[in-house]
Amino acid sequence: DVKVTQSSRYLVKRTGEKVFLECVQDMDHENMFWYRQDPGLGLRLIYFSYDVKMKEKGDIPEGYSVSREKKERFSLILESASTNQTSMYLCASSSYAQPQHFGDGTRLSIL
Amino acid sequence: GQQVMQIPQYQHVQEGEDFTTYCNSSTTLSNIQWYKQRPGGHPVFLIQLVKSGEVKKQKRLTFQFGEAKKNSSLHITATQTTDVGTYFCAGRVRGGTSYGKLTFGQGTILTVHP
Numbered sequence A: 001d002v003k004v005t006q007s008s009r010y011l012v013k014r015t016g017e018k019v020f021l022e023c024v025q026d027m028d029h030e031n032m033f034w035y036r037q038d039p040g041l042g043l044r045l046i047y048f049s050y051d052v053k054m055k056e057k058g059d060i061p062e063g064y065s066v067s068r069e070k071k072e073r074f075s076l077i078l079e080s081a082s083t084n085q086t087s088m089y090l091c092a093s094s095s096y097a098q099p100q101h102f103g104d105g106t107r108l109s110i111l
Numbered sequence B: 001g002q003q004v005m006q007i008p009q010y011q012h013v014q015e016g017e018d019f020t021t022y023c024n025s026s027t028t029l030s031n032i033q034w035y036k037q038r039p040g041g042h043p044v045f046l047i048q049l050v051k052s053g054e055v056k057k058q059k060r061l062t063f064q065f066g067e068a069k070k071n072s073s074l075h076i077t078a079t080q081t082t083d084v085g086t087y088f089c090a091g092r093v094r095g096g097t098s099y100g101k102l103t104f105g106q107g108t109i110l111t112v113h114p
Helices: none
Strands: A004-006 A010-013 A019-025 A031-038 A042-051 A054-057 A064-070 A073-078 A087-094 A106-110 B004-007 B010-014 B019-025 B031-037 B044-049 B055-058 B061-065 B071-076 B085-092 B102-104 B108-113
Touching: A004 A087, A010 A019, A019 A031, A019 A087, A019 A106, A031 A064, A031 A073, A042 A064, A042 A073, A042 B085, A042 B102, A054 A064, A073 A087, B004 B085, B010 B019, B019 B085, B019 B108, B031 B061, B031 B071, B044 B055, B044 B061, B071 B085
Parallel strands: A010 A106, B010 B108
Antiparallel strands: A004 A019, A019 A073, A031 A042, A031 A087, A042 A054, A064 A073, A087 A106, B004 B019, B019 B071, B031 B044, B031 B085, B055 B061, B061 B071, B085 B102, B085 B108
């Protein structure tokens, strides 16, 4: 069974901090994704990666960066956290055009 | 960019009533997927539709893909309390490095009253 593991379930940080969210998948999937989920807005894609060291911007990349140094790990970085980045962050992985498998999410609060 | 609109945003039903959520894309899709997210959980894949006009059933759930491959619907017959959650459609565009990418609708939050 596919396992996507996000490093934290809940996280509280302060404005201006650099924040790292980590995601690991165990199924050798090529694609990995970071979304944020806000009420009424659904899942919005921040960044995705289709191979090691490869990345593409999603719909809302501003204020975020990503890193994929190993196939199984995809990191989301908030360079200087702001209160409008308080949200639920979901990581997902997939093999090519197959369905996406999601982690349990990280609920991030920026104070 | 590609947009996927989903309505309604909320739906409250009595147990045993039917439920439908609709999804419309601004562009023609390669295929469409549906996901369910239980309260406090993460989205879980339900089904994928690929062909124009395709209809698929999973027990009380019926999924349709429009002839133009720009719209889709999910219909639940005789809802049960276990159907509670948020239902998302997600469309995929054709080709390129973005082929793995999905654009999600806003989701429909279904509440079922016993």
